Amino acid sequence: MNADALRGLVNHDPFQPFTLRLNDGRKIRVPHRSFITISKDGRTFTTFGGTGSCDTIEVILVAGCQVDDGTTIN
Numbered sequence: 001m002n003a004d005a006l007r008g009l010v011n012h013d014p015f016q017p018f019t020l021r022l023n024d025g026r027k028i029r030v031p032h033r034s035f036i037t038i039s040k041d042g043r044t045f046t047t048f049g050g051t052g053s054c055d056t057i058e059v060i061l062v063a064g065c066q067v068d069d070g071t072t073i074n
Helices: 004-012
Strands: 020-021 028-032 035-038 044-050 054-058 060-068
Touching: 004 028, 004 035
Parallel strands: none
Antiparallel strands: 020 028, 020 060, 035 044, 044 054
8 A cells, every 4th residue: 555545545535434454464443534644755654542542654564454335455
């Protein structure tokens, strides 16, 4: 996945929740566009958890994505 594809998911209208699958097997749930931000250069993104936690991850580490409507993006 690249930054443009990730931006497309985040900016899709209406927004559809999705789960990112990382190369190391971790999964990151994005329930709403306010829970993720993508850096201006598109190299990293930050996700925010409901408890105030956050993770900054390189986009290149995303292996794929599962949208709640069943669509899979690799």
